[in-house]
Amino acid sequence: MAVKYKEYQQLNLPVIGEEILDKWNKNNAFEKSVDLREGYPPFVFFEGPPSANGMPGIHHVISRTLKDLVCRYKTMQGYQVKRKGGWDTHGLPIELGVEKELGITKEDIGKKISVEDYNKKCREVVMRFKDKWDDITQKMGYWVDLNDPYITFENNYIETLWWCLSELYKKGYLYESVSIQPYSPAAGTGLSSHELNQPGTYKDVKDTSAVAMFKISEKSKVKIKNFVGEAFLMAWTTTPWTLPSNLGLTLGGNIDYALVKTINPYTRHVINVILAKALITKYFKKEEEDKVTITRYQEKYGYDSAVTSTNIDDPKQPWYVISEFKGSELEGLQYEQLLPSEANTLEKIQEITPGAQPFRVILGDFVTTEDGTGIVHTAPAFGADDFKVGQKNNLGILTLVDKQGKFVEGVGEFSGRYVKNYKDEPDYVDVNVDIAVKLKLENRAFKVEKYEHNYPHCWRTDKPIIYYPLDAWFIKTTAVKDRMVELNKTINWKPAATGTGRFGNWLENMVDWNLSRSRFWGTPLPIWKTEDGEEEKCIGSIEELNTEIRKAAEVLGGETNKHYLHGGILDLHKPYVDDITLVSANGKPMKRVPDLIDVWFDSGAMPYAQWHFPFKNKEQFAKSFPADFIAEGIDQTRGWFYTLHALGVLLFDSVAYKTVVSNGFVLDKNGNKMSKRLGNVVDPFETISTFGPDATRWYLITNASPWDNLKFDVDGIKEVQRKFFGTLYNTYQFFALYANVDGFAFKEATIPLKERPEIDQWILSSLNTLVKNVQVSLDDYEPTQAGRAIEDFVDAHLSNWYVRLCRRRFWKGEYEQDKICAYQTLYECLETLCKLMAPIAPFFADWLFTNLNSVTIRYDNESIHHTDFPKADNAVIDTDLEKRMQLAQDASSLILSLRKKVNIKVRQPLQKVFIPATDSYMSARIKQVEDIIKAETNIKEVDVLGAENDFIQKKAKANFKTLGKKLGAKMKWAAEAIAKFDNATIDNVLEGDYLLNPEYKSNAEEPIFINAEDLEVSSDEIPGYEVANKGSLTVALDVTISEELKKEGNAREFVNKIQNVRKESNFELTDRIIVTVLENEILQTSLNQYKDYICAEILADSLDFLPVLAHGFEIEVNDAILIVSILKKGE
């Protein structure tokens, strides 16, 4: 017995996913798909390494679908696409996870637990969810090589990183510097700008802000004229904890300042304050400007005594301006220290920074009058600008907060207190409030209030960061900024705006890359320094290090490196690297600088490190750099995309990737971000097991362009499942049903296209048009367009037109030419569709392909993913035919709408429909498709009314597109003129050039000639008929039902009712029946006349009328009631 096409009870996408996955695993389908392309041109893809430290989410599924479909597509196109997987294994999230698990903090590392054990733990934990990741990778159908992945903690990987660093060092791109860095006391580490740029780091928080009053010293007071009493410089801060470290006040040289006499709102002292003139209104009310009152108070009570509430008449704050000056006039003014303590005496400051001259007014160009007071409190240790301006003006530097984020000893009552609640202490008292209170009591606060502002937070601990002076190593990315900008222009960004906008702007504003991290689990910076810092060495390979280890042991002798002399270094991590002492050229011992490097360097260097370049695989690397294609979420723009690009340019003066697709976020169905807190996270495992991988992938890709945010809604997946996969599945099911009956196995010679019926030619033409469109879209990295085009074809063309119209061809008649044509055509469509959809829906496509191919054996490939992607055959594409068929679809649709309007069901045959043709071309087209229209709408005749027929009223409309360009401002006039054309004029225009403005000479105009292409001709109004139109197509339906038509309608209605009865009675399709009907005046003649037709349709051996019927039941046929009895033959 011949092999049959498998038939199924129902479509089960999750099961298909599992079965096909099994098959792939058994056959090594992925490896084969790569091996089969050996010797073909490579298409280079880089896999951005995920961290297996967290669970995969649905957003990983979308970017991986995107990566996978491109790689599959390119493979099918004949490229070899190697896909080396990778794991990101270093970094803060892992360390923090371990800290939490062990219940320790950063300070405990090296004390409660050795660095060795700690790192061992990190190494264990880092692959915690590897199984889950491998699982989702398999289940979603992401083909990537997981057998030989690159792992960033492996020695080989780190060795390449060291090589990269030493190359940068040689080029002078690696340097050390003290600078003010974002620092997270909670995590105990500095943060790179990438980390600070993680989503959600800047949060709106309410902090205690204070306007502090810095008292001008007695010596400097004399420089300011015309006042008595004490004078203060007012400066605002949102971080009062930096005030003890204040060393200067910065003013804008060109900003206007004012000396204002007023009353301290807390102490009611009469005071003189200086602030920017432009900001006076922010602190004082215009209506309270009152010189007299203040003068009176001052005369009565003296300037330095408090005005108590009893001697003040009202709570107003009177004020007046004494004098004005430019900021530059105040430069050098000295003031008294605001919060003196033993830790910040002048002596201490000068001990730290010899020669420092603090507590002065200096000038800076970053000062604005947008907020604050126009006077900036300057603590050089805690702000980048402060540091810069402090250095320039020799203010010194004072760091009264330690790395845990608490005040050092010697800051009076604040010593030892955390400046922010880093430890989640339940009874934490905000030290900033206490500082503010102290200032109030000491007549040093002018205004204290809660202030809501945007402040950066540590992306991992969620605690506020501070700016802190740190020694750090930098990569001088600014040195190649222009080159990076230039090369970025050659990268194909999808969407383009991300490349020019987000990424372009970032490059324009780039700063040097801060590489240093003071942590434990990561790639060590391979730089050794002498204690005096005079000499340093950057190591670029394990071999070099081992040589240096031996050299140092020889030169320095003693215990030096004694554990590393035999086997060399075995693990490049801490603490081993820190054990090693090297020797400088001058014979001095060198210790490694303690820093680790930014993990983004790890992933950014993956093009080189994944191949252990340059120590191995030089050829492999040469063939696989730069990448043709990468894809990740848009959040990687400043992450991976940036570090890849930076290193590509720095090391090889090259882009690292030619095309990059950045996909958007996956939001929940209401457009909210998914978060564990909101509980709206979608579990990808559940989604895939419920709907299958194909429907999930298809939905993710076709619902929105990958770079738009996706509102994830399972109803959308259901719709995809039902509409697209369900329809295609049923088309196959239909094919299999009849192909099995007829034994079609594509063994006959392929019937030439021209010998097939027109409808076959049409669907094949549409199919090839589809192939063309899909290829264009995929080549352009527009998978959404491709998927939607495929959907549209399956739904509108294949299933609901071709199969629908051709059904009879499959089940009527003998197995001969026409039937074989139908099978071959439908088969070809299905097979091609498999290939087209294979990149997006790899399981279903392979399943369908296997079902088809196991019977026909047209391919010896065991998987669709080993076949070639189809190429469009232009010879098969017949656009005129496609248009014609569209005409038939439109006409049928119009006729059906008319039937609906007059309430005549399709089963009731009608005699005639008129379709006016505006020209002979159109009339020829309609005639070619009239059989289709007749069959689809149950109408006996289609009468095409030619152009010569005057009984239709033609109507012309201007073609704005063609005419608008020609006519410009005359367009409106022309459109009106054309709308008034009668039949004869329209015919004239259709025949050739027609002068629209014969009076042009007298109007001094250019002549306007129009022709057929400038008109859109339609017709309306056919007297006596029901008319409908769409565009230039009009149909007029003759709705009179003659006696003859009525009878036929009755017969068909009867057939339909009996078929329903058969179905309800669960008769087999092939059961013969015997029908008896109680005699009936109204219907009997109709049924008798069409008896043969009826019997054939309902598989009845006999149809008889009896005067009496014992066991009959009622059916309703066109408003009449019939009593019938149906017996299965032989019962």
Added chain:
RNA sequence: UGACUUGUAGCUGAAUGGUGAGAGCAGUUGCCUUAUACGCAAAAGGUUAUUGGUUCAAAUCCAACCAGGUCAACCA
């Protein structure tokens, strides 16, 4: 605060500057089916966020503004 981006029917998406803004989903009504799928048809739902401008013609281009999103920022 700035940059980028989005705003179309209850929802999700379309629409090379060209004139009744196209579809699907959901709800209503009817119809078809020798494909256990689906579809077809009708009515309804839109000031294309708002306001201006350019143009013969704007959902589309420009400006402003509102709202959402993403990102950036030393901003005291």
